Each structure stands twice: as C-alpha cells, then as structure tokens.
Amino acid sequence: MTSAATAPSSASGSGAASDAVSIREFDFWYGSNQALHRVSLDVPARAVTGLIGPSGCGKSTLLRSINRMNQLIADTRHRGEILLFGRSIFEPGTDLVDLRRRVGMVFQRPNPFPKSIFDNVAYGPRLNHLGRRDELTHRVEEALKRAALWEEVKDRLDEPGTALSGGQQQRLCIARALANEPRVLLLDEPCSALDPIATQRVEELLVELKEQYTIIIVTHNLQQASRIADFTAFLYLGELVEHGRTEQLFTRPRDERTEAYLTGRFG
Amino acid sequence: MASLPGPERATSLSGRNTGDRVYRGALTLLALTLPAALIAILGGLLWNAWPSVRTFGLEFLFRSTWDPVAEVYGAAPMILGTVISSLLALLIAVPLALGVAIFLTEFSPGWLRKPVASLVELLAAIPSVVYGLWGVFVLIPLLRSHVVPPLRAALGWLPFFEGVFYGNSMLAAGIILSIMILPYISSVSREVLLAVPPAQREAALALGATRWEAVWSAVLPYGHLGIIGAVVLGLGRALGETMAVTMLIGNRHEISASLLQPGYTMAAAIANEFAEATTQLHLAALFEIGLVLFGVTVTVNAAARLLVWRVARGSAVGSRAL
Helix, strand or coil: CCHHHHHHHHHCCCCCCCEEEEEEEEEEEECCEEEEEEEEEEEECCCEEEEECCCCCCHHHHHHHHCCHHHHCCCEEEEEEEEECCEECCCCCCCHHHHHHHEEEECCCCCCCCCEHHHHHHHHHHHCCCCCHHHHHHHHHHHHHHCCCHHHHCCCCCCEHHHCCHHHHHHHHHHHHHCCCCCEEEEECCCCCCCHHHHHHHHHHHHHHCCCCEEEEECCCHHHHHHHCCEEEEEECCEEEEEEEHHHHHHCCCCHHHHHHHCCCCC | CCCCCCHHHHHHCHHHHHHHHHHHHHHHHHHHHHHHHHHHHHHHHHHHHHHHHHHHCCHHHHCCCEECCCCEECCHHHHHHHHHHHHHHHHHHHHHHHHHHHHHHHHCCHHHHHHHHHHHHHHHHCCHHHHHHHHHHHHHHHHHHHHHHHHHHHHCCCHHHCCCCCCCCHHHHHHHHHHHHHHHHHHHHHHHHHHCCHHHHHHHHHCCCCHHHHHHHHHHHHCHHHHHHHHHHHHHHHHHCCHHHHHHCCCCCCCCCCCCCCCCCHHHHHHHHCCCCCCHHHHHHHHHHHHHHHHHHHHHHHHHHHHHHHHHHHHHHHHHHC
C-alpha cells in the first residue's frame, strides 16, 4: 500500500542518489513487548549509515529486520514496510534466500565456520550456485581482496578459518558476505570483540567498501560512527529520534535526547 | 609440607590434620576399588582363559569349528556375528536417531520437543528381556508376514537375503538392537547439536541458506565429531548386548552371508553355554570369548569417549578464540 508513495525514489534504480533501503512506519514486537515504534528511515545507496543508541533501543532489531533474520525468533510480528531498492521485502512470494544473498550480514562476534578459509568464503556462492565451478577460485580471491585479507591468507587458504586472529576472522566473515555479491551489507557491532588495531582495519575497509556497497552499521562506539558513517540515525526506546548527516547530527543535534546521549548523559 | 605460615600454626592444625589424613585415605581407598575391580576382572578373564589361549593360539579367532566333544574351539562365527548384528543395528539406528535429534533441536515446535525427547529416552529404560520377548512374539511374526517376502522379492538375488527365513535370524537381532541403541545415539547427538553455537546457524541463514541447508552444511559439520562419538557409543552398547540378542539370533554356530539365517554372538554364546561347560578347556574357551568381547567393547567405548571429549574441548577452544 505504501509502495505507491515510494515509487519516485525507486524510479531511478541504480542512481547513486536513490535510497537502497526505505523503512516506513515500521513497528516490531517480541511477543507483547514492542521493540520498534513507527520507525521511518531512508538509507542512501553507496554510503555508510550508522545506527546509534543506548543498549536495548532497538538498533539490532531494526538491522535484523532488513534481512528478515528476526523472523527466526518465535512469536514476533511487525507492521509497516521495508523497501529494498523500491521493492517490499515482505511482499508475498519474496524469496528469503535471494533477499539474504542481496543483503549480507556480519555479526557482533566473528563466526567463521570450522572449515578452511577457502570453504568459508565459497560457502555462499556454492549454496546459491553463483557462477560456474571453475570461477569459484577467482570469486573467492576477489572477495578476500575486497575484504583486505587476501595478502594475509593467500598462502594458507586450506587452513581453518577459526585459526585466524579475531580481526582476521571478522574480515573473513566480511569476505564471506561479499562473495555472495550483496548490494547491502548489514553490520551488527562488528568491532565490539576486536582490539583497536583490528578495529581500525575493519573501519578502513568499510570506508573503501562504500564505493560499491550500501553499508548499515550498528555501533555502540560514537567515535566509530563519527569516523566512518556518512549518515547517522539515533534510536532511543524503540523510536527513531533523529536522523541526518553525521557531522550535522554530532555537532548540531536537533533533539535534546540526541544531545543528551552524545554528551554521555545516558546510555 | 610448606612451612611458610610459621611453626605455631602448623602445630595448632596437627590435630585436625590427622582426621583429614584418615578421611583422605579412606576416600582414596574407595575411589581405587573401581579401577581395581576392572583390573581384577581383566586378570580373572586372562587367568581362566589361559588354557584356551595356550592350546589354540591366534587360530581361536579365525576357526569356525566349535566342537565340545572333540575339544576344538574357534570363535570366528561369534565374532563375526557380533560385528554384523551390531553394524546392522547401526545402519538402521543412525539415520533414525540423527533424524530425531535434528528434528528435536532444529525443527520441532516447542510443545512437542519435551514429550518426544522423553519418550525416545524411555526406550532405554525397557529391560533387555522384554525387548527379547517382544521380538519373539511381535517382531518375528511381523517380519515373516510383512517384511521378508517383499524384501526377498526385491533383493532376493543378493547373498544377504538368501535361504529360508525361519524367524530367529541376524535380521531380527539387528532390528531389535537398533531399537535398543537408538535412545543413546539420539540423546547424545541432541546434546551435541544443542551445543553448536547459534551464531553458526545465523551465519549460514544470513548467507541465504534454508533451514535444512543450514543444518546440513553448518550445524552438522560443526558437531560431526560429537555425532561420531554418539554413534560409537551406540556401537559399544550393541556389541555387548546379550539377552534380547540371545532370544532372537538363533544361536547357530555358523557363518552365513544371509541376514535371514540364524547366527551367534559372543555374548549369546557365553550366556548359553557357561552352565554346560564341563571340561576345563570348554570353560577356558568361553572365558577367552569373554576376553575378546571385553577388549572390543572397552576399545570402542574409549574411542567414543575420546571423540565426545574432543568436541567438548574443541568448542571451548573455539569460544575462547572469540
């Protein structure tokens, strides 16, 4: 029903200015507990959008709604609309497998499979039958290069992914997501389990990746948001309080709750 | 003894130390009785089996004659029967048990989980002799009327399904064994699958795996060592099972490729013959069978423990690396 209203933004398709993800009046419940209240947010393509807010404010819930990972949890429901490049992800007949291929996700803790580095990255392409078999090696190499991990692992692709350091594991997980050729990358506090140097590498990587991908990152770390996010959205108690260009939101917040959070008065 | 706290402290505790020492000694003694019992059993078996070991040597394991009149003993049919009936049981039980475990951990609606798990585990509480009775009066008639005829019609050309089916057979024993070991395999596999971190499932699902693909390509590989451990544990159970097998296998000392023919197992032979073994060599031969069975089951169980232990340790290491 809301798709008519959003038609203009999706008309240009691949245009750099169009929105990759549009969230419209989105409510979400865990049982009787409402976690999101009428959240509306447009996420521009090929940019980094940061979601910030205190614990339990609904950042992760919002992020996990975009690839419908939340529906794995029993007794949840939603109202409202999420559009991916102009098309509803809740449309009947939506192929979940295809949705999750196009919207990659990286989790809070690195979760490589106990398989070789190669097989970790090849997991998605094999699962989704992307490309020909003989292209697989090339595809894996490409994904590892984009994730800035290739130089470190190119001589030991058959070693287990779990043997890498935490920061390398997280970049491996990013490579694994990229091998699926997603257009949107969701990251749920990807650096919270990493040391500062590994964090810096991942941040640099994300800034490089935004040339080609739309990136949405949940972070607890305000400095991180200010360093890498082009746009920032502040959520509080399940509501989207404020959303705008990062530098504007950090320097001239319009809402007093945003200002309170940024200055450390809560959260 | 460390003298760090000073002399007066050491003397003031000396009265309590005596009690402590007695207590510790008593507990140590109690704890040592169990390993001692194990060694005593092994020693007893060896001692009593020795005449047979000396007379027949290694040939005991490969000969298929069992003739108390001529005093010639060979255990090959029993050893083979034990192995075949147990492997047959695994062949039937493993897919079923894994199916139960996967269903219960990954797909079952919440309200069904507990009752099904408890009922499956209850199978382990049924006494062996009751399984035997059920096998004789329910399973064998069922096999004779409904299972064996179509089986022979379809696969009768295979050597495994040759000959006349009288009822008591390797097939009947294998099926009953499979039901008996199923609860062990399924409950250990279930524990293993539950121990697989949810992050592994999420990783697979977020990459576009279906529920089933996530189980098959992420959850099972993660827990594969533990599942192998569960299977080996089941094998250990099957190898030593006596009563139900003795009632169903037919107790014929012969090697036959056909599963429809009667066979023998080591456990069944001991149970059947110990009362009739009049000569020393006959008894010693039975003890040697016991020794072989003991060796095989202890090895299999140790292997299972090792595998399950490695999984537990492996996942701990995995989580620490994060």
